Structure formats: C-alpha cells, structure tokens
Amino acid sequence: MMKISDEKLANIMENLEKTWQRITVSTSSSSRGSDYELGDSYCPQDVVRPLVATNCSEYAVAHANCVLRPARRFAEVFLLPHILETMRNLGLNRLLRLQSYTWPHLAGGSGHGAMIVGAPGSGRTLAYVPSVCHAGLKGPEIPF
C-alpha cells in the first residue's frame, strides 16, 4: 500500500476542490449546499458530486477504469450474502453517503482502489472492510 504524507494529501484535496469548483461554476444553482452531517444518507443530487464539504472534510477519491456508480439504497449493495447478513447482525443497516460510493466500487476488487478521508467515527473503516472481504472471498473472476 502506498504511503502518502499529510502535505501531499492536503495538496490533492485542494486540487480536487478547485477542479470541482471549476466544473460546477455554471451549475451552482442546482447543487446542494455544504450541509453534510455525520450519518447523512444517500441523496440523489450527490451522484455526480464528490464528497467535499467545508464543514466535514470527507472524501472518497476512487481509482478505476470505469464509471463510479454509487448505490442508491441498501438493497443495491451487492455483496456476498453472508457478508450482508453479518453486516445486518452488527447493526450496519444504514447507507452512509461515503459508503454508498465505496461499497460498490471496492467490491470490484483488483483495479478498484479508493482513498477514503473522513472525520473520526464517520464510517471510514466500514467503508472498505465489507467490500474488501467480498472481493477477497469472491476471487479474481468477479464480474464488476
């Protein structure tokens, strides 16, 4: 796994914010405000919007050769049945916005990486653990 310094990460995030501002400059009237709160669920307006908000510093930067498709509801999260059952048993029954992006993406396994940044307790660990388990158990033939 690649190590990244705090300074480099800050630069990446600054560039991401600047790029996003450039992209959205003509569509700002239709975008949602920076009102993301911990535990916020998926919102349709966020589909094409990176997880950037001034008050939470939460990001999922995905790496892959495919389009990023977030799950819109929990039922759209396709992980192995026993992983989903374990998640249910652990009370993981919400689709947090960060996870709506990372769960489907990381389940693709090899070639589907992500950098996950968030506040303590925001669901970062659980944003990758179920999907990494899924990808590891499923093996390389997974058709994502």
Ligand SMILES: Nc1ncnc2c1ncn2[C@@H]1O[C@H](COP(=O)(O)OP(=O)(O)OP(=O)(O)O)[C@@H](O)[C@H]1O
């Ligand atoms: N999808 C979910 N549904 C319900 N609860 C959740 C979900 N994801 C996370 N949580 C709750 O939030 C808690 C924190 O999640 P997690 O450990 O993934 O966050 P973190 O950002 O890695 O936290 P830490 O700062 O401890 O490293 C979990 O213990 C769980 O109770």
